[in-house]
Each structure stands twice: as C-alpha cells, then as structure tokens.
Amino acid sequence: MAISKIYKLYLSPDRNYVKALRNLIGFVPGNLSLYRMAFRHKSIALGIKKGVKNSNERLEFLGDAVLGAVVAEVLFKMYPYKDEGFLTEMRSKIVSRANLNQLGKKLGFNKLIEFDPSTVNISSKQSSLLGDAFEALVGAVYLDKGYNFTKDFLINRILNPHVDIHTLEVTETNFKSRLIEWCQRLSKEIQFNLIPNQEGDSDKLFTIQVVIDGELMATGVDYNKKNAEKLAAEKTCEMLGV
Template sequence: MQRPKQQDIGPLEARIGHSFANAHLIGLALTHVSASNAARSETYQRLEFLGDRVLGLVVADMLYAAFPDAEEGELSRRLADLVRKESCAEVALEWGVATFVRLGESEKQTGAAKTAILGDICESIIGAVFLDGGFDAAKRVVTQAFEARMRSPRRPLRDPKTALQEWAQARGLAPPVYREQDRTGPDHAPEFTIAVVVTGYEPAEAKGFSKRRAEQSAAEIFIAREGIGGSENTGAA
C-alpha cells in the first residue's frame, strides 16, 4: 500500500490537531476498501470501528460535563446528533481529507465527496489518533472538532421521524409508513429512495446512502412541506 509522505500530510495533521509518530496509521485511516490492491486489513475499516467507540465515549463525557441538568434522554439525543454520519462527514470536510483519501477506480470520480465515506474517514482518523497518541490525544482532537457543534446544535434534537410520528399521533392519524421505492448503486454503497406515507397527505420522497438516512430525510421533507415545526421544533439549544 502506498503511504503518504510525512511532509505531504503536514497540512492535514495541522487541521486535525495531531502530528502522527506512526505515519502508517494515518495512511490506513485514509485508505478506502475500494483502493486497488488493498486488503481489508490494510484499509480504514478496523480504525473506523475503533474510532466510532472513542468518539462516542469522548462526546458522552463532554455532554455529561456540559449539561449537568440534562436527563438521560436529552443526553442521548444530543449524543446521537453529534456522532451521526453526517456530522462526522462535516468534520472530515473541515479537516480537508478529500484530497488525501485513497480510492479505487470505482470510487475516484465521486467517492471522496460521499457522506458515508467522509463520515467513516472521520472516525478512522480518530481511531488512528487514539492508537498513535493515546486517549488524551484523541480527546483533544474530538473536543476541538465537536465542541462548537455540541454548544450549538445544527438541527432539532428530536429526529425528523420522531417529530413526524408525534405530530401524526397528536392528530389521531396512523403512524407514518416508510416504503422503499428504489435502490441503486453498487452493493457496497447502495443508495435508497424512501417514501413516507401519512394518511390524507401526499407522500414525500428522499434518497440516502442508508435506509435510515433516507427515511429521516423523507420525514424532514414532509415536515418542511407541511409547515410542521415552530414551537414543535424543540430541543435546539
């Protein structure tokens, strides 16, 4: 596997906030499974698994300290919002990882810009920092990247599916139904088209690289179209 030269990753290290003693780790963290001649053990997948757990622990600790009066349910919603794939992808974009990611031919045209891949890369980098510098180093990186988001959530703490279900329930309607309309793309990166159906209303459709994300987006579109929100759009700090 071709590894980045140390001087090549200097700007990336500066944005991440960690200088790697072991350059091989950052090389792994930036290598997608589609990269040519890359065995799965030589890609970011294992680091992503580790980084996901480190990220969750650090963010949970941050939330526990920052919101001493918050109950478990609120903390859980804040945690879910901060560690979701889209939030991680935003951090990866801020770090400027796209030009450093190594992809196979099937992904080179658009792959580095995909939310799923960018989110994975964010987590794999956190895992790499943890192995390279220990928990304190990983905590510094996560805090620097996620603290502002924690203080100012960028969306309601209730997810759109929950908000839509509560809205329907309050009006005596049956729970929203989510139907898969289409599935496209390769097996390792499918894109789903999901429609949300509420009795008496036009369905709303959305696409996503996971069924869950497509469902959330469909619910979000429905909520925006029908003007649901305002005082019901709770949870924003």
C-alpha cells in the same frame, strides 16, 4: 522538539505527508502507517492479509467507539441536569454521518484520502467517505497517542472550533423531510400510511408505516400522529443510512 520530530518534518522522505497531516491534526503523528491506513478507503484497498482488507474500516470501528465515549463525557458534563434521553439524542446529532462528513470536508480530508474515483464519488451526498475517514482518524490517533490525548484532540481541535453544540441542541432533525428529499432525489415513491388499529389496540394510538416504492420500510406508533410519522421516518432514515 524531539529529534524524531525534526527528522519526520524536515528530512524523511515522508516529510510532505507529515506536514500535511500536522496541519490537519495539529500534532506530529507518531506511527505514520496508522494515519495512512485511516485515509485509505476500501475502494483502493490493495493488500489482502489473511482475509482482511488493507483499508480504514477496522480503524473506523475503533474510532467510532472512542468518539462515542468522548462525546458522551462532554455532554454528560456540559448538561448536568439533562436526562439520558436528551444526552443520547444530542450525541446522535453530533456523530451523525451528515455531521461527520461535513467535518471531514471542513478539515480538508479530500487532500489526504485515497480512494478509487472510478467507483466512488466523493462529493456525492450519499457518500460517507469523509465521515468514515474521520472516525478512522480518531481510531488512529487513539492507537498512536492514547485515550487522554485523543480526548484533548477531539475537544480542542474538533468539537470546540467546529461543532456548535448549542445550535445542534435546538435544531430538530426533521427525518420526514430528509426522507422525502432523499426519495425525490432518487426518483423513489414514498408513502406515509396510517394503519387502521387492530382489535384491542387503544383508540388513541396512531400507527404509521413508511412505504418506499411499494416496500414497507418501518412502522411508528404513538399517541400523536405527527410523532408516529417522525418515528417511522427516523427508523427508515437509520435503516437506509439517509
């Protein structure tokens, strides 16, 4: 073991933090400040440097992109005979906020994450704190160790042990029921309205509008009424971050 690792793990004032991190990510971090940043939620961002918050949001931007590339390659190689539509949908399922939040929870992020509990409820279903921190961690690993290391880390430490890709494949995300549940939880009224066709439209097309508390959210159009509903619900879920 390199001397710097021995120092970090056993002698430095940060040794407990380093050990906790090592247990979580499976390796001894190089640049500690990157990881501290990845686990710092904006609610407690203190230092403001030239307009930029001292929080994990920039790392989240970077990590989201790196995660997207790694997952794209994994799927590209895992499914050589599936088209790009399938690959795109599978990736959305893997990197969905719900899935990443769950990952962050499983990995025990709650022990490392710093946030202001008076303004943020980490266990709220609405909260994307854990998923955001997961992406930020990917950004930190990338800056600390480079692409190939990050790819190995994601595949061997995250995707293989924690994400069952083949189960996700057959799980159809039911956006309509997800949306209805969300509205029930927040006591909002939701309607799926079938809109009469305009002159000149094909008779066979269905147009469904999702309306929540009287406000039009999104429209779905398809030759199949159920698909039109699904489309409209999916767009709404995306808009609302549900």
